[in-house]
Amino acid sequence: MPDPMTSSPASPKTDLRRADINPDFWYPLAWSKDLKRGKTIGRRFGRFPIALVRPEEGSVFALEDRCAHRQVPLSLGKVSGEAVQCCYHGWAYGRSGRCIDVPYLGKGKLPNGVKTYPCREAGGMIFVFPGDASKAESVPLPPLAQVDNPAFKTRHFSPVVKCHYTFLHENLMDMNHQFLHRRQMGQIKARFLGQDAGENFIEARYSFARTGNQQPLAERLIFGKHHDDPTREQPVEEIVSIRTTYPYQSLKIHDKDGDLIMELFSVYVPNTADGMSTQTFGLLSVLRPKTPFLIDLIWPALGIFTHRIFEEDREIMELEQNAWRELGGDHNVEVFPIVRKLRDLLAANGAAPGTDTTAQAEVSREQPADPVVV
Template identity: 70%
Template sequence: MLVEASRSETAQQAEAPEYDLRQIDSNPNFWYPVAWAHKVRPGKAFPTRYAGHPIALIRPEKGPVYALEDRCAHRQVPLSKGLVEGDCIKCCYHGWAFDRAGKCVTVPYLNRSDVGRPVRAYPCREKAGLIFIFPGDPALAETVQVPDIAQVGNPEYKTRQFGPRLKCHYTFMHENLMDMNHQFLHRRQMGSITARFLGQDKGDNFLEARYSFARKGGNQPLAEALIFGKHHDLEGREQPVEEVVSIRTTYPYQTLKIHDKDGDLIMDLWACYVPLGSDQQGTQAFGLLSVKKPKWGFLLDLAWPALGLFTHRIFEEDREIVELEQKAWRELGGDHNVEVFPIVKALRALLARGGVPNKAARPLKKG
């Protein structure tokens, strides 16, 4: 038994992050959403950011959207304030024009194309109502798949978007959703429920945890009942598994899927937590939530506002708690979390493997 315990402890230490997890930057060699597609209008430019990098998204009147560094090579003013003409954008200051590859095609007052420096161009794709960029090595962009997103485009589902900005490191968001043991936080919204861990799957770049929930008290929320059906009061008896909730981090994305007792997918959530700031201590979340339409689709339409309000209230409780975690990290000067749930330990290791320690990253003390 002592030998087995020692091996288990050694395995956990091998999985643990070598650096403070909140100082491990998001790996740029993936596709990240940086804007909702409807916000980038034809003939216009749109400013956005990835980490500490300003990005200008440009949608010509004809042709696909493209992404450039949002700084003119001349005086460093934002290109997103410029004028879109044809397939190019002209800086608002002196009219230097840049094409979709970032090349300066003209300096108008010299009428030459060989004097202006280029700006960085980012590989750019539009999918599922989102605009993605590849902020890392552009040579890798064609080898990395743009992710599949919830049930966008599937007529059997109704989908809503959400995109909050949070004052916390992106890793807090992964931990919050993966760890369903925090339902006590949501007791005012959901009543008294307990998560039951059903199992896990994991690999080099993913981790999935499965749960069911048992109601211990309080009424089932109306929005939940409209989507999943009424859960009857069993008068103190253990509630059977009626839905299975599967939460999966496939670096750097996260999903939550709910299957009913017959195995049918009834809810599909996709989220990506895009880092903000040079220290990445802020996050812009992009998420899409797809809900299976019932036989009478108008019932879901009627319930949609209630569902939106319900999910918003849940998220606001999560927002407050992860921002408090970030505040504690700053005040304590580092990560002092005492984690005991094996799933979250494995998730932290996955995020550490996938990410890139920044210049300020401090090695963690062992033991």
């Protein structure tokens, strides 16, 4: 019998890196600022290409990014009124996904259309519900850090990481990897304080002890200077909580008085058919200092600092993915209990590999009863 402390919970039959993300949630596919009026852009949710369309008037809508005629991406088309026209022959589709015009046919001979996806905007992001559309109204959008709170300043980030989305959940949840960031963070050690768990979430709490006297400038400007005694370990008084509420992840930092001073929201969206590349959408909210305009002065330094940290994470996660590929599966030996529970949570809530769990929209792609010959 394998030792439970040295074996991974993912068996060969349930390799975590082969599990698809569950589509029955709201996922951002683009930033609102990137889609102008009268334009369309193409994005992917795993195997599914999706066109986001912002008409001259009205809200954004989302369609399958394939014209029903020759399968050309609709995201290359022209927005005309409340519809998008395919760039090839000008077939037009409205927000319902139905074909509403073929320029060289009579109105009575229009073919059926393409799939449509529920679509919303919030927090400066365009969200799509890729799964069973009948569930969209009952599934809430996730809490988006403090993006609407004027007491906080929020920055956006959206790097692509060439790995399965589960690696990103594990990376953030396991604060024991601070050794990786020693050049950016100085010498600190994570101390695990406890956890909470439920059917669809798991949370870990940490504090940090600084074992050296190097404190990064960005950290000092945001949290204040920590007066270190070089003769002994000094605790960092902030408490860090990391929570995966499937499929989203958050990180919150509270000060010694229990006040929230920083919050991170992240969601990881597979952007290739094989699921081995992930588009990250993140919101990082920082409490504004009492000194006016200080946050604006330190904002560039914070951006550089967080970018360097993430680049170190990106490199290591892509190395993990490369090892998985070379070894032909998941050979990780996980001993940290909180990560073992996280892996179980991700496996339990994910979709079986290759399962088409997206429900068909009202509009079918089947040929009409009177086929159109073109």
